[in-house]
Amino acid sequence: MSTAPWNARAIDDTLASALTCVTRLEAVHPTLGVRALELVSAQLSYDEARTPYVALSGAIAATPDALEVLDERAAVRLRVTLGYVYPGGEEDAHVVAELLLEDATVRRGGTPSIQVNAYSDEILMGDAPWTVPGPWTAATTFGTAYRQLIAAIAGQPAADAATVDPALEHATFLPADETLTVHADDNLRQLMRDLADRVSGRAYHDGLTGWRADLAAVDTGSVAAITTGRRGLIRSTEATRDRGAWGNAVVIVYRWRDATDTEHEIVGRAQRLTGPLGVETVGRKTLPPIVRTTPTTQAAADNAAAALLGRAITRRRVVAPEVARALWWIRAAQTVTVSTPDDLPHSVIVSSVTFDLPAATMQLRTRTPEEA
Known part of the structure; x- marks a missing residue:
């Protein structure tokens, strides 16, 4: 089970009462620099069915620094750092996301706060102007067409802007005698999802390192085992058959x-x-x-x-465990092993994970692995 980039001991030490969690939020302003923000409440979520893939929603203390730096017009990004402090004092913390600030609402009633929403770079697909003018014809192979699409988004680099799974790189999504012409008023988010669906993949921005395209989620090995009981982390579960x-x-x-x-x-x-x-x-x-x-x-x-x-065809059973200690490395589309009182250990795909940052807990929504 990989916990990268966190130390492998995070798997065992998350059971230790002496373990504490690290949650830091900073605003990165292009001219004012980096300012620390005081969290009041915040949820960071990764959802395989949502575009944008990564979202942060929360409330920030309305300090003078925050009021100055949180300008949604200035391409401000919210930097999220998460980690652990192990028994003995070793800190193991890493930046997990730098999300584009979409809006900031100041609330004055009671204790002043700023409600913020920030997202991964798919949010830029609604922006204009394009960096590539006029209609353009997409390549017939997925990897090239995906990079063309990213290059057409305001503020995005061209060419090598995406990491594409080798199995998808040269996958053909159009017959050789067909063409796909993209126009300025096309829905680019929808087009990106459609291109990925045609080759049984998923395309997204990971919120930190860049654009990615992977094969649709399958069971590739568990990244965590989550259980109930005295030494388990599950506080409650909800299993839905819908x-x-x-x-x-x-x-x-x-x-x-x-x-x-x-x-x-x-x-x-x-x-x-x-x-x-x-x-x-x-x-x-x-x-x-x-x-x-x-x-x-x-x-x-x-x-x-x-x-x-x-x-x-696999959505017939959804298990949603509430986990008392955040396992910061878990992401949507990964596999976890879940054990509950009424079930044997079984592998499930994470369809979404939501981290409550101040509480350092997490909520998973899972589904059964896809069938062939």
Whole structure:
């Protein structure tokens, strides 16, 4: 089990009552420099289903420094440092995120505070102008097209701006005789998710080191074992079996206008026919249609639907443990092992993790690993 960049002893020492947690928040202003902020409340979350992938929401003490530095117009970033102090006094703390400040609201009632929201760089996809002018034609291989998309976002570097899994780098998301033209008014966040879905991947900014594209989450080995009991960390669990969130059929509807103002609509479909949860066994259960406005082809639309089907068919059981000690290294799309009083240890995929920074606790939402 990897705890990188924290010391491996963090796995054992999180059970020790003598262990304390480190949580620091700083504002990084392009001209005023770095200022320490006083946390009142804050939650840092990583969510595989959300764009942007990383979000921070919280309240900051309304000190003169904070009031001066928290200017959402100035590309201010909020730097989050998390870690532990082990028995004996050794501090093991690391910067985990530098998120773009989206808004700051001063509240004067009672103790003055500043409510802040900050996000990973996907938030820039709504900004203009583009650094690449005019319509452009996407490459047919995922890695190149993904980097083209990032280069088109205000304030982002081009070329080597993304770390792409080798299995996705040269994956073809369009037939050789098809092209994808991107226009200034296209929804870039939606386009990024769609490109990744077409090759069974996920594309995101990790909140610190840059843009990434990985294979869709599968069980690649547990990064933590979380248990109940006297020496366990789980305070409470909630296990949900929700047929409404489960399906064995997926429909994606693509609607867009081309450069000649002609309307297009293509519907991508995928279903699991056989097996214990297949259509032929339990009947067809289709999730609500997903509507996208990006140009596509029939083959690409069907591929995107097939990629989403693997996740949809495993959503029948969601386990949400509340964990009394934050394990700072856990991220969405990783695998953890969960043991509860009514269950044997089992591996689950983390769909989201939310850290309560002042309390140094965490809340997980998990799902079963994707089926082939």
